[in-house]
Amino acid sequence: MWPAMITFEHVTKRYPDGTVAVEDLDLVCPTGQITVFVGPSGCGKTTSLRMINRLLEPTEGRILVDGNDVRERDASVLRRDMGYVIQQAGLFPHRTVLDNVATVPMLLGVSRKEARRSAAEQLERVGLVPELGKRYPYQLSGGQQQRVGVARALAADPPIMLMDEPFSAVDPVVRGDLQREFLRLQDDIGKTIVFVTHDVDEAVKLGDQIAVFATGGHLVQVDTPERLLAAPANEFVADFLGGDRGIRRLTFLASDRVGLDESDVVDSTVAPGLLEALGDAGRDWALLVGADRHAVGWVPTSGVPAAAAARPVERTFNPAADSLRVALDSALLSPAGRAVAVDDDGRVLGTAAHADILRAVTDEVARSQRVEAAS
C-alpha cells in the first residue's frame, strides 16, 4: 500500500452542550511525512486525530484521504487501513504478544499462521526479541508494551499511522530510545504519520511538520520545526515553545561551515618547541591524536604530551552530519573550550573555539533568513 495524504477541510467538532473542540480546521498532512499535532490539553489535537479514523465524526467539514471522504467507507474497514497507537498501549491482556501483533492482519482475513509469521517480523522490526512473542502483556515493561503497540499498528502495513501520545507514559530514558528508533523506522517505511503530543521537545524532534493548536480548537501555526522555532506566529506559540527556543534552533543549523584549526592537533612525536609555541599563543591545551588520527585526549601545552595524562574528549561533532548544537556542546564539554571535529570514520579534522561556532551560528541564521525572505 502507498502512503496517503490526509486533508482536513473546514473541520469543526462541536458537542451537543455547545463546547467547540475543533474549530474550522484546514490542514494537509503530506504523504510520507510525520505531522505532529501539539498543544496544551483541551486544544483539540486528540479530537482532530480521532476524526481521521472516525472514532469521532466532525460536526462540519470533511476529512479526505487521498481525495476520498473518510465517511464514504465503513468505519471498521477504514480503521484497518490506519495503524493506531495510543498512550496506554491498549494491548489485549488475554492474547500473547505475538497474537496481539497479528490482530489486524487476522481481522483482514489473513490465516493465523501467516499473520503470526509476519507478526514475528514486526517484533524484530521494533527491536524486540522473538521469544517475547510467547509472553502475555502483563509480563512486559512499559517500554516493551509501547513497542508491541507500534508493531501491532504496523502489522498490516497500513499507509497511515495515527499515534496518540504513544511515548508519553514511559520514563524519559526509554522515551528517548523509542523516539530515536521510531525515526529510524520511519526512514525505512515512510508512512504518512499523524502524531499527537503535548511535549514540544518531542514535536521538534519528530515532526517533519508541526501543527500548533491553542485552547478552543484553533490551529495557530503549521510549519517545519526550524521555521516554527525561528518565527513563531504569535506570542502563544512563542510561549508554548518555551524559553530556550534560540538554543533549540541550533539543532537545525548545519555545522559544516565552522572554521576549523589544525594547529593544536598533535601526536606523540610532536616537537617540544611546537607545544611551547602553542602555549605562548595562549593555548593551554593541545589535542593529542593517535597514529590513526583518532582523538586520545587533551594534554596541557606546559607538559609532556603523554596519553596517560590526557583529559578525555567527551563529545565530538561531525561537520558533515551534526548540528551546531552538537558542535557547541562539544566545545562546552572540553577543558580547552574547543570543539573537536571528526569525519565519518572518527578521524580528527581540527578544533574550533566557542567564538568560531558562534560566528557560524550568526552566518547560518542570516543565511536561513535570506532563504526565507526569498521563498
Add this chain to the structure above:
Amino acid sequence: MNWEWVTGHLPLIGQLLGEHVFLSVLPVVIGLAVSLPLGIVCSRYPALYGPVLLLTSVLYAVPSLALFVFLLGVTGLHTTTVVIPLALYTLSVLVRNVVDGMRSVPDAVRDAAVGMGFGPLRRLVQVELPIAVPLIMAGTRVATVSNISMVSIGALLGFGGLGQLFTTYGIQLNFFLTAILTGVVLTVALAVAADTIIVGIQRLLTPWAPRGAGR
C-alpha cells in the same frame, strides 16, 4: 457414628449425592445462560442496570423457603420447584459479576480494539468477554457453592439431595446423628470439590492473568 449404617446405605447415599449435584449445577447453567446476555445488555445500556439490579436484589432477599412454598403452588411437587429459586439466586449474583467483568475491560483496550477495526460483535466475543472471564468465574464460584448449601432446603419438599439425610433419615428418625453427619461431610466435600474444579477451569481459560496471592 454408625459405620454399618453408612456402608449399608451406600447406594442411597450415592443417589442423593448425584441428585444434589444435579440440583445445584443446573441452576448455575440456567443462571449463566440468562445473566450473560442480561449483563452484557446492562453494560451497554447503563440506564437498564439500575432497575435490573433492584429486581435481582429483591429476589435475592426473598427467603428461599418462602419462595419454595410459593412455587409449590405453581409448579407442584417437582424438581423445578427447587431449581427455579436457585437459578434466580444464581442470576442475581452473576448479573453483577458479568457487568463488573465487562467494566473491567480497560478503556485503552476497548479504544484500541475499536481503533483497529473491531465491529461491536467481534469486539464483544474476541475482546470484552474473554477479559471479563475472571470476574464471571468468581461469581460462578460463589453461586455454585451457595447453591450446594441451599439445595438441602429442598429436602423439605422431598427434593433436597443430601438434604434428605438431615430430614427423612435424620430428624424424622429421632435425630439419627450418623445420617446428619454424613450429609454435612458430603455437602462440604462437594462444595470444596466444585470450587476446585471451577478454579481449574478458570486457570485453563485465563492463562494470561497474573497469578497473585489468594488465587
